[in-house]
Every structure is written in C-alpha cells, then in structure tokens.
Amino acid sequence: MAERRGIRANAAISLLLLFCLFPPPASAIEASNRYRSPRNPERKIRRSTELIVLHTTEAPARSSLNKLSDRGEAHYCVTEEGRIYRIVDRDREAFHAGRSMWRGKEDVDKFSIGIECVGHHDKPMGTVQIAAIRDLVAELKKMYGIPDERVVCHSHVAYGAPNKWHKHRHRGRKRCGMLFAMPSMRRALGLKSRPAYDADIRAGRLIVGDRYLNNVLYGRIDTMIGKTGGSRVPVRTPKPASGGWFSKLIGGKGRPPDPTPEATRAPGGKSAAAPPPKPAIRKNAAPGFAVTAARPRSAAELKALGYEVKGTISRQRTAMKIAGRAWNRSDTYYLIRGKVVSGDKVDTSKLWPGVSIWMRKK
Numbered sequence: 149m150a151e152r153r154g155i156r157a158n159a160a161i162s163l164l165l166l167f168c169l170f171p172p173p174a175s176a177i178e179a180s181n182r183y184r185s186p187r188n189p190e191r192k193i194r195r196s197t198e199l200i201v202l203h204t205t206e207a208p209a210r211s212s213l214n215k216l217s218d219r220g221e222a223h224y225c226v227t228e229e230g231r232i233y234r235i236v237d238r239d240r241e242a243f244h245a246g247r248s249m250w251r252g253k254e255d256v257d258k259f260s261i262g263i264e265c266v267g268h269h270d271k272p273m274g275t276v277q278i279a280a281i282r283d284l285v286a287e288l289k290k291m292y293g294i295p296d297e298r299v300v301c302h303s304h305v306a307y308g309a310p311n312k313w314h315k316h317r318h319r320g321r322k323r324c325g326m327l328f329a330m331p332s333m334r335r336a337l338g339l340k341s342r343p344a345y346d347a348d349i350r351a352g353r354l355i356v357g358d359r360y361l362n363n364v365l366y367g368r369i370d371t372m373i374g375k376t377g378g379s380r381v382p383v384r385t386p387k388p389a390s391g392g393w394f395s396k397l398i399g400g401k402g403r404p405p406d407p408t409p410e411a412t413r414a415p416g417g418k419s420a421a422a423p424p425p426k427p428a429i430r431k432n433a434a435p436g437f438a439v440t441a442a443r444p445r446s447a448a449e450l451k452a453l454g455y456e457v458k459g460t461i462s463r464q465r466t467a468m469k470i471a472g473r474a475w476n477r478s479d480t481y482y483l484i485r486g487k488v489v490s491g492d493k494v495d496t497s498k499l500w501p502g503v504s505i506w507m508r509k510k
C-alpha cells in the first residue's frame with residue numbers, strides 16, 4: 149500500500165516536472181480580451197485558414213471596437229497605439245469580408261482571418277501601429293502556414309453585385325485596407341510578396357469595377373512611400389483640405405472611394421447609419437475658406453452654405469446626368485435618407501431614385 153502510494157507520488161512529481169519543462173503552447177499573441185465578442189459561442193469553428201485579410205476601420209478606435217465586438221466582425225483589431233484586441237476567437241468564423249470571392253471560392257469568412265486596423269484605406273499609418281500589425285501577421289502566418297502573398301486586403305476579395313453602374317459582378321465594391329497592397333507598406337509589414345494578379349478577373353468571374361483600386365492592388369501605385377519611416381512614434385499626417393489630397397490621389401477620376409465605414413456596417417453587408425461628421429468650420433479662417441472646409445450635415449446646413457438641389461435621381465436621370473463630371477467631387481453632395489454624403493465618398497449602390505444632388509449656387 150505504502151509502495152503504491154509512493155509510485156503515485158512519483159508519477160505526480162514526474163508529471164509536474166514534465167509540465168514545467170514542456171508547458172502547453174501558450175498563445176504568442178498578446179491581445180486584450182476587453183472587446184471579445186459576445187457572438188463567439190454562436191460562431192462556427194473555421195474549417196480552413198487560407199488567407200489573412202487586412203481591413204481599415206475608417207472610423208476611430210472606440211466606436212470601431214464597440215461595433216466590431218457587438219457584431220463579431222473581425223478576429224483582431226489593432227489600434228493606432230499598437231494595442232491588439234481579440235474580437236472573435238481565431239479558430240472561429242468572423243463576419244469580416246461580406247460579399248467576397250477568392251479564386252472562385254465565395255464567402256471568404258469561411259477560410260480567412262480578419263484583422264481590422266484603426267485607420268483609413270488611403271492614409272498613412274504610424275510606425276507603432278504598423279509594427280503591431282507586422283508582429284500579429286507574422287505570428288498568424290506561422291500558426292496557419294500562410295505565405296506572404298496570401299496576406300491580402302479586404303479590397304482584394306470583396307466584390308459587388310451587378311448594379312446600375314456595373315452590369316456584372318465586379319471587383320471594387322470596397323477600397324477597404326487597400327494601402328496594405330502598396331509596396332512600401334508591405335515592406336514595412338515584412339511581407340516580401342503580394343498577389344500577382346486577380347484570378348477571379350482573369351477567369352472572367354468578375355470584371356474590374358474600380359480601375360484605380362486595381363492599379364493599387366496589382367500595379368505600381370504607392371502613395372505611402374516615405375510615409376512609414378523608421379520612427380517608433382506614431383506619425384499623424386494633417387487632414388487634407390477637402391478636394392485636395394484625395395482628389396490628387398484618385399486623379400479626380402474613377403469610382404468614388406469605399407464609402408462604408410467598416411465599423412458601421414450592419415450584418416449582411418448593408419451599411420448602418422453612421423454618426424454624421426461634425427462640421428469642420430475653422431475659426432479665424434477667411435470666410436471663403438470656412439465654406440470649403442465645412443462639412444454640412446443636413447439640408448438646412450447645405451442651404452446655409454449656399455448649396456441648392458441640382459436635381460433628384462430618377463430612373464431617367466442618373467447622378468451623371470444631373471451633375472455631369474462633378475458627380476464624384478468632394479463639393480457635390482447627396483442627401484441619402486436624411487444623411488449628407490459628399491460625391492467623393494458616396495456609395496454608388498445607394499444612388500436610387502429620390503436621392504437629391506446638391507451643388508453650390510452659381
């Protein structure tokens with residue numbers, strides 16, 4: 149009896165020793181669980197993990213985290229300060245990609261990990277945030293055996309259903325995360341390659357719906373050059389005056405930018421009402437400048453700023469017919485269900501009959 153007890157004690161000690169020498173693998177990802185999604189229990193375990201999809205929230209951290217968590221729309225969220233939040237457990241499905249396709253396979257959520265990065269698809273990020281994204285991506289690549297070219301951005305995989313602007317299914321529903329396809333950004337993230345071509349377009353499953361985006365994803369456009377330097381201090385670039393920097397970026401042509409803030413997306417890909425931006429009228433500015441810098445929020449504010457209804461969209465009158473080439477300008481406004489959206493931010497799929505177009509009185 150005493151002997152048996154001795155054996156049991158020995159076994160326990162050996163087990164303890166084994167545990168100390170070879171602890172079970174702990175997650176190397178240091179992340180906060182503060183915004184872990186209540187949706188976790190209802191999400192399926194993902195069968196495979198072929199892609200890491202990078203997103204930009206297009207909204208500030210706090211509101212993004214709350215919405216991502218409420219709706220279970222990402223696996224991780226990385227803030228400007230480089231803090232990583234776990235939203236959906238990494239082996240479960242998060243609803244981050246919406247209508248999406250990769251090499252003929254639809255519903256990318258079923259085989260990908262989604263990382264939301266607080267920031268904008270067309271604005272540089274600070275080096276602290278980039279370093280955090282780089283480390284997180286490196287860890288996930290290792291865990292799931294994902295090569296560099298399968299670290300993509302949301303705009304690589306999102307596609308749009310036919311609408312009045314595009315008769316066919318098209319790539320270019322979103323510009324979300326597109327800066328992560330730019331060569332200088334990929335270098336900063338330690339990624340040596342990117343997808344070489346769009347297999348879904350090549351196979352005729354989709355058409356190019358956004359030429360500029362296509363050039364960012366697969367061409368040489370790199371507006372981040374020199375903006376992601378070696379400093380460990382977050383770099384914040386000043387907000388450009390309306391119509392300036394961004395117009396230059398898109399060359400004043402092409403489809404409007406991704407209009408739906410990531411974090412304000414409702415389940416099912418529809419966008420929920422976003423909180424309206426505050427009018428950014430600068431104090432001490434010349435009156436003319438104050439008008440151009442203001443962001444009207446209502447029909448009344450549009451009127452006060454000297455705008456009038458140029459026309460209302462109908463089946464016969466498209467935005468292009470009403471506003472001509474100015475349809476996607478930052479100083480052309482659309483009143484969509486009571487919300488004012490500028491031409492450079494408008495979602496073309498929402499330009500249905502009844503939407504009024506406002507332009508400045510001549």
Ligand SMILES: [Zn+2]
Pocket residue numbers: 202203204244302324325410
């Ligand atoms: Zn996205």
